[in-house]
Amino acid sequence: MGFAMAPALWALVLVPAAAALYVAHLRRFPRDAVLHPRSVALAAAAARAGPWRRHLPAALLLFALTAALLALARPTLPLPVPADRSVVMLAMDTSGSMRSEDIAPNRLEAAKAAARAFVAALPRGLRVGLVAFGGYAELVVPPTTDRERLRAAIDGLGFIRRTAIGEGLLEAVMAILGASRPAPDPWSGAPTPLVVPPDARPVRPGSAVIVLLSDGRSNAGVDALEVAAFARRQGIVVHTVGVGQPYAAGNVWTIGGTLDEETLREIAAATGGAYFHAASARGLHQIYRRLARDVGWERRPVEVPALAALVAAVALVGALGTAIVLRPVG
Missing domain, CATH: 3.40.50.410 (von Willebrand factor, type A domain)
Known part of the structure; x- marks a missing residue:
């Protein structure tokens, strides 16, 4: 894979910056305790869900940001063209x-x-x-x-x-x-x-x-x-x-x-x-198929920013969906 606008890749520094902000947010402790009538049930549910599930929406959001920034750099793939x-x-x-x-x-x-x-x-x-x-x-x-x-x-x-x-x-x-x-x-x-x-x-x-x-x-x-x-x-x-x-x-x-x-x-x-x-007939068929590929087609870098944008959109929808599904019910 290549990029038609490689300098735009510098924007990827936003990804680790966003990750650092998320980690800093997790390390903040509330100044005042908040009482919840179902605190025991919530604690049990969190234990059953496992620690990784609470971070899944954030991980998908970071992945969506990465894909969107890659789309801005206009990625290219070597694809067969006439x-x-x-x-x-x-x-x-x-x-x-x-x-x-x-x-x-x-x-x-x-x-x-x-x-x-x-x-x-x-x-x-x-x-x-x-x-x-x-x-x-x-x-x-x-x-x-x-x-x-x-x-x-x-x-x-x-x-x-x-x-x-x-x-x-x-x-x-x-x-x-x-x-x-x-x-x-x-x-x-x-x-x-x-x-x-x-x-x-x-x-x-x-x-x-x-x-x-x-x-x-x-x-x-x-x-x-x-x-x-x-x-x-x-x-x-x-x-x-x-x-x-x-x-x-x-x-x-x-x-x-x-x-x-x-x-x-x-x-x-x-x-x-x-x-x-x-x-043999099979060998002859294979030769002509190979010649058709060599004569009629060649691989050239083709811009696929839409593909990266699609990946970003899917990851964003996934982040929103998992955030809603995993939201604690009070």
Whole structure:
């Protein structure tokens, strides 16, 4: 806990001062004795109540004073608030190898479930988009705050032949930039050099994030590491998630090649992101939930003077209530 107006804490010296006044008041003896017709009954009641009960109202009153003075100092607590992000893109491998059943029920269905959980855990106002890629890439949903549209698009993902990680990454980068991706040369068919299109919108470094999932290795399209370098120049962070095993499993039904962890690690390292590996549906779900927390939220000091004021009010009511309940009945 911190305080936005720490100098106001000096007012807390009033608390021990009030306590000292209370103790001094208790030590004062009356000059004249007062006769009460039920003095014996009162003495017996005081003995049964115990010495601490007579001090309870005063203790609660001092606690209320302490909480009220803390409220004046504007206390702060580190609470989760939406991170300062502009857009997050999901890039999902939907190649034929995602049919493999080493992750139940299969890799694609597990990835869909994890992606839905990821979207649900993000702040509502954060724009999120979806890219699917196999041998080619498709912008399924441009960045939007429409969560229902996004969830429906995730549910509707199907399979695409071959794997082109670079194509999927490039499509996600261009979606963040709000630009059309470079067209190939009409004569040679070679892709256009990776340059920022004239219609691209500027991106504040670190404000845009891509979460790319793949279970294989590229066998088509542009080089993924070249696209990663291009993303880094635009200030875009890429987290990568590898699904399945980097070796051929012999006890479950799989299709396609092995996982290219090396490339996924290099993509993440080149852009300031992190690489994660999931060998089960539960592990994949946990990775995406963690990414949602890291990408969508951050802890910042938030002022909570109302909370301290509420505590003070409750303590004050408690002090008044106990004073009435414990008041001797004559």
